[in-house]
Amino acid sequence: MLTLACNRLRIVFTFAASRKKGQCYVYAQCTHRTLTFSTIFRELRINSIRLQCWKCGCEIQASSLICSHCNTLQKPDKRSNYFHVLGIKEGFQVEDRELRTKYRKLQNILHPDRFSAKNADELEISEQYSALVNMAYSVLLEPLARGLYMLHLQGINLEENTTETDPQFLAEIMETNEELAMAQNPDDVRRLENANKSMMNKLTRDVANAFSAGNSDAAKQGLIKMKYYSSIGTRIKELKQKTGIE
Ligand SMILES: [Zn+2]
Structure with a gap:
């Protein structure tokens, strides 16, 4: 045991x-x-983990952004994942509002204007940290990107060309793509958009349940399907822009 x-x-x-x-x-x-x-x-x-401030050498916690002794911005910890960077609980179910609040708070602290009057090292750290926070936010905000990132943390990486093999699913995707190519008016496009959003929401719930149950394989299968609907979503968005549909 x-x-x-x-x-x-x-x-x-x-x-x-x-x-x-x-x-x-x-x-x-x-x-x-x-x-x-x-x-x-x-x-x-x-x-x-406890670290030392890069400037004054005092001991600080890994989660500290600013050294409480010398008030210096700390370098991002390379061992932190995106959840730790933004200070949110690691898991697939993320509150959008909490994510946004933490992101804005961090970007406010890290804004390069705050460090332009300080030394060049701190200004450079603020720019690097700010870019990392932007990346963490964009990945964790989108369920598909968040799920793929969580699999990546578990050592499971989906190759670019990973495809679904279920013939019924592939037939449905092909049918939707054909309907999209034939869409004649705004109502057709909106109907397809709503159907696509419903599918993405359903798959997001499935993936959340799979991660909660510790079933990485089921999460992976759900995410592979989400990639197809995400591509359709991009096509719908492009079509709406091209045809001026609100
Ligand atoms: Zn310090």
Whole structure:
């Protein structure tokens, strides 16, 4: 048996050494939530890391943006993932409002204008940090990009040319693409747009459930399907712009 701490609930749980996943028993009993080793270790590690300020050498927490001793902006920690960069709980279900609030707050702190009167090093760090925050925000805001990023954190990378092989699904996609090519008027385009949004919402819920259950394979299958509907969404947007449909 192995023993590990659940960092979110602050409890200790045990599981068979032969199992690949450590299941927090409280989550398992109450919400069926499974924590993978990588998630647990990453959170334990990030929360316990203490660093030194690059300027004054004082000890600071990894999550500190500004050194409390010398008031200097810290360099982004290379080991942090996008969730840590924005200071939000790691998981597929993200509150858009919380994400936006954290993003704006960080960009306000990191705005290069605040550092232009300081030394060149700090100005450069603020620009690099700001670019990182922008990237983290754009990835975590979109469910498809967020899901792919979460798989990437688990060591699963979807190749560009990963395709769905279910013939029924492919037939539906082909049919939708044909309907889009034939769309004659704004009502047709809006109907296709609404149908596409519904599919994206349904798949987003499926992927959220898969991640909550610790089922990476089901999440991956859902994300592959989402890529097709995302492409259709892009085509609809382009068509609307081209034809001036509001
Ligand atoms: Zn300092």
